[in-house]
Amino acid sequence: MxxxxxxxxxxxxxxxxxxxxxxxxxxxxxxxxxxxxxxxxxxxxxxxxxxxxxxxxxxxxxxxxxxxxxxxxxxxxxxxxxxxxxxxxxxxxVDGVSLRAMLRSEGPTGPEAALTVLKGSLLGLAAAHEIGVVHRDYKPENVMVEADGNSKLVDFGIAVQAGEGVSASGTPPYMAPEQWSGGRAGPAGDVYAATVVFFECLTGSRPFRAQNIAALARQHQATPPPVDEVPPPLRGLVERGMAKRPQDRYGSAEEFLRELETVAAGAYGPAWEERGRRRLAALAGLLVPFFPLKKDVPEAGTALAETRLGGLLGQARMKIGLTLAGMVVIAAGTVALVQTVSGTTLQAGTSIETPSPLALDPSSAGDAPTEEPEDSEPSPEPSPVSTSPKPAASPTPVVRPTAKPTLRPTRRPTAKPTVKPTVRPTVKPTVRPTTRPKPSAKPTSQPDPTVTATIDPQPTTRPTSRPTATRTTAPPTTRPTPTVSEPGGSSPPQDVPR
The missing domain is CATH 3.30.200.20 (Phosphorylase Kinase; domain 1)
Incomplete structure (x- = not known):
C-alpha cells in the first residue's frame, strides 16, 4: 500500500x-x-x-x-x-474536488450555481431516502464537483435507517435541531443540512457561527436563519428548509427538489441550470491540480495557470518599474549635484564659498601676474610673481597670487563682504595702488597688488548696502576698469592709467 x-x-x-x-x-x-x-x-x-x-x-x-x-x-x-x-x-x-475546497478557494458560487449544487445533492439524497436510508452527515466535504459541473454525494459513514433512534452524531454546523437532542433520524434532517450548505454557497459563510458547541446548538434550535443575507427570490427556500420543527420543512428531498425547480425557473429563467453547471465547471477548472486523476488531465490553458502567470508577470513588471524609477531619481540627483558643484570653481588652498558663483579660469589667473607690472605705478612693492614680505597677507603667493584675494574678500571672520565681483574667464582685472585687501582674518596695512576689487580698509565698518560692479562681456582690447562704490565712506575710486 x-x-x-x-x-x-x-x-x-x-x-x-x-x-x-x-x-x-x-x-x-x-x-x-x-x-x-x-x-x-x-x-x-x-x-x-x-x-x-x-x-x-x-x-x-x-x-x-x-x-x-x-x-x-x-x-x-x-x-x-x-x-x-x-x-x-x-x-x-469521483474525479473532482469537494465543494468545501471550492468554497474555501473561490468563495460564494452565485445563485444559479448554488441552485445547481443543491439540485444534484437532493437527487443523491432522494436515491437514499427511497430505500429508507438517512445520510445524517451532509456537508460541503461530502459533495464532490466534477470537471463538467456535475455534483455527487459521497461518504455514508454514519447513515442509518429512517426512524431509528440514535445518539447525537454528525457535523455540528450542519446538524438539524432534532439531531442535537438525539431524536429519530428522518429525511427532514438531511433537508435541513442541505439547506445550510445552500446558504453557504450563496453567501460564503454559514448561517450560525457560534464558536462553542453549546452556543451553536442553541442557535440551531432557537435562532431564526438570517434569510436577509440571501437573494430575495430564494429566501422562501431557505426559510422553510431550515425550519426548527421537522414537520415544518419539506417532507423529503423530492418535495424540496420540486419547489427548487419552480422557484429557480421563475427567478432566473428556464436556462438557469445550464448556466449554473457552466459556472460550477469553471470553478472546478480552477482546481484541476487537486483532482485525483490530475496526471491524466492536461493542465495547460486552464484559468488557474493564466491567473497565476498573470500575477507573476504583474509582480515582475512592478519590480522593474520601481527599479527604473529609482535609477531615474538617482540620475536626476547626480545631475543636479554636478551642476551645483560646477557653478563655482574651487581651487586648491581655498575653503570659502561665495554667495555668488565665480567663474574663474586658472589660465587667466596665471596670465595676470605677467601684465600687472605695467599697470601699477612705480613703487617699492614687490612684483606679483614674487613672494609677499608678509606670508599672512597671501597664503599662496607663488602658485596662485590672485586666486585667494579674489575669493576671500567675500567672507571675512569679523565683517561681511562688501564686494562680490563676478569675473569672466576672459576678463583681466586691474589693480589700484590705493586698495587695501583683507586676505586673512586679521587685516594688515600691507597693500597687495593682486586684489581685483576695492575693499573697505576700515575693519570696524559694516556695510549697509551691496556694492555694484560693472563687468565686460566681450574680450576687451584694452583692460576694463571696474568701478566700485565703497559704502564705508572711503575715498572715491580712481582710474587706472592705461
Missing amino acids: YGHTDAWRVPGYTEIRELGVGGGGRVVLARHDADDIPVAIKYLSDQLMTDLHFVARFRHEARLLAAMDPNPHAARFYEYAETSRGAAIVMEL
Whole structure:
C-alpha cells in the first residue's frame, strides 16, 4: 500500500497513491486489475479494527451503499472486503474536488450555481431516502464537483435507517435541531443540512457561527436563519428548509427538489441550470491540480495557470518599474549635484564659498601676474610673481597670487563682504595702488597688488548696502576698469592709467 508497505491490501487492485487520511482510516487511489477502472478504496484504520463497534458500523455502511441503485449524483458502491487484518469499501472514484475546497478557494458560487449544487445533492439524497436510508452527515466535504459541473454525494459513514433512534452524531454546523437532542433520524434532517450548505454557497459563510458547541446548538434550535443575507427570490427556500420543527420543512428531498425547480425557473429563467453547471465547471477548472486523476488531465490553458502567470508577470513588471524609477531619481540627483558643484570653481588652498558663483579660469589667473607690472605705478612693492614680505597677507603667493584675494574678500571672520565681483574667464582685472585687501582674518596695512576689487580698509565698518560692479562681456582690447562704490565712506575710486 502507498506509504504502508506492510499493510493489508484489497486483492485484485493496484494502488497508486493516497488521496486522504483521517481518524477513521484512509482513502487511496487504485485501479482494478481486471478492467483498469480507477476506484477509491476506503480502509478502516488499524486502531478501529480492534473496536467491534466501529467494525460493525463500517459493515453497516457497506450494506446501505450496496442497497442503493446506481445514481449519477451519488458515488457508486463496488464491493466490501474484510479479513482479520483489515476492512475496506471499494467505491467509484469521483474525479473532482469537494465543494468545501471550492468554497474555501473561490468563495460564494452565485445563485444559479448554488441552485445547481443543491439540485444534484437532493437527487443523491432522494436515491437514499427511497430505500429508507438517512445520510445524517451532509456537508460541503461530502459533495464532490466534477470537471463538467456535475455534483455527487459521497461518504455514508454514519447513515442509518429512517426512524431509528440514535445518539447525537454528525457535523455540528450542519446538524438539524432534532439531531442535537438525539431524536429519530428522518429525511427532514438531511433537508435541513442541505439547506445550510445552500446558504453557504450563496453567501460564503454559514448561517450560525457560534464558536462553542453549546452556543451553536442553541442557535440551531432557537435562532431564526438570517434569510436577509440571501437573494430575495430564494429566501422562501431557505426559510422553510431550515425550519426548527421537522414537520415544518419539506417532507423529503423530492418535495424540496420540486419547489427548487419552480422557484429557480421563475427567478432566473428556464436556462438557469445550464448556466449554473457552466459556472460550477469553471470553478472546478480552477482546481484541476487537486483532482485525483490530475496526471491524466492536461493542465495547460486552464484559468488557474493564466491567473497565476498573470500575477507573476504583474509582480515582475512592478519590480522593474520601481527599479527604473529609482535609477531615474538617482540620475536626476547626480545631475543636479554636478551642476551645483560646477557653478563655482574651487581651487586648491581655498575653503570659502561665495554667495555668488565665480567663474574663474586658472589660465587667466596665471596670465595676470605677467601684465600687472605695467599697470601699477612705480613703487617699492614687490612684483606679483614674487613672494609677499608678509606670508599672512597671501597664503599662496607663488602658485596662485590672485586666486585667494579674489575669493576671500567675500567672507571675512569679523565683517561681511562688501564686494562680490563676478569675473569672466576672459576678463583681466586691474589693480589700484590705493586698495587695501583683507586676505586673512586679521587685516594688515600691507597693500597687495593682486586684489581685483576695492575693499573697505576700515575693519570696524559694516556695510549697509551691496556694492555694484560693472563687468565686460566681450574680450576687451584694452583692460576694463571696474568701478566700485565703497559704502564705508572711503575715498572715491580712481582710474587706472592705461
